[in-house]
Amino acid sequence: MTKKQKAEDARVLGMVREALELYAGVYCLRLRSVELLRGSNTVFGRCYSDGSIFITVRWKNGKQVLPYSLLDTMAHELAHLRYFSHSPRWMRLHATLLQAMVRGHVYQKARKLIKRKS
Numbered sequence: 001m002t003k004k005q006k007a008e009d010a011r012v013l014g015m016v017r018e019a020l021e022l023y024a025g026v027y028c029l030r031l032r033s034v035e036l037l038r039g040s041n042t043v044f045g046r047c048y049s050d051g052s053i054f055i056t057v058r059w060k061n062g063k064q065v066l067p068y069s070l071l072d073t074m075a076h077e078l079a080h081l082r083y084f085s086h087s088p089r090w091m092r093l094h095a096t097l098l099q100a101m102v103r104g105h106v107y108q109k110a111r112k113l114i115k116r117k118s
C-alpha cells in the first residue's frame, strides 16, 4: 500500500467516522469504534455486538473504489447497533438513518470525495 493510498483511506475513514459518530449520537446508538475493512468484494461492512463497525474500502488499478452503496452500508451497520437482525424494526431504523444521512448532505460530501479522485 502506497503513501497516497494510505492518505486516501485516512480521508475516507475520517468522513465515515465523523458521519457515524454524528448519527449514533443523534439516534442514541452505542458506537464503539469505526475502522476500514480492506479488499473484500463481497462484504461492504461488518458490525459487532460490542459496537465496532467496519466499512470496506477497495483498491483497483491504483484507484480507491468505494462501494456505490457506501451510505447504505453506513446506515445498515449503524442500525445493527440497536437491532442485531434484519427484522422489520431494523428495516425501519435503517430507512430512517439513510434518509437522515441524505438530508444531512453526507451523500453530497461522499460524492465530492469520490469525484476529487477520479
Ligand SMILES: [Zn+2]
Residues within 6 Å of the ligand: 076, 080, 085, 086
Ligand atoms: Zn445486516
